[in-house]
Amino acid sequence: LSEPATFPSVSRMTVISPHMPWRIHVHPTLNGSYVTVSDVLRFIYYDLRENLTHAEFYGLGRRELQRVTEAYEDQYRCIRNWSASMYEKSKGVKRVDYFMGRTYFAGLSSSGS
Numbered sequence: 001l002s003e004p005a006t007f008p009s010v011s012r013m014t015v016i017s018p019h020m021p022w023r024i025h026v027h028p029t030l031n032g033s034y035v036t037v038s039d040v041l042r043f044i045y046y047d048l049r050e051n052l053t054h055a056e057f058y059g060l061g062r063r064e065l066q067r068v069t070e071a072y073e074d075q076y077r078c079i080r081n082w083s084a085s086m087y088e089k090s091k092g093v094k095r096v097d098y099f100m101g102r103t104y105f106a107g108l109s110s111s112g113s
Helices: 037-048 055-059 063-079 082-090 095-099
Strands: 013-015 024-026
Touching: 013 037, 024 037, 037 095, 055 063, 063 082, 063 095
Parallel strands: none
Antiparallel strands: 013 024
């Protein structure tokens, strides 16, 4: 995990995807000079745990809005402990809910820029 995420190594990286309307900006946290595999995974994880912004949520089409809401509801309804479920519900819609249950990570590739 402490190895460079790319070869040659880079001091910053932006993760973009046609499946999400935002970008994930990655910078070195472990060594201060190059982005590691751990940095990439950490930034993706923490970014997807953020709440969807108002613009991201209401920028969805009707069908997508419904599916994201269902993914959010599934997230807290599957928790058996009522107070833990209500706590998860109170945190709101997360960016990971935007993927509507499609959470298979297929890797990264260079955009060439």
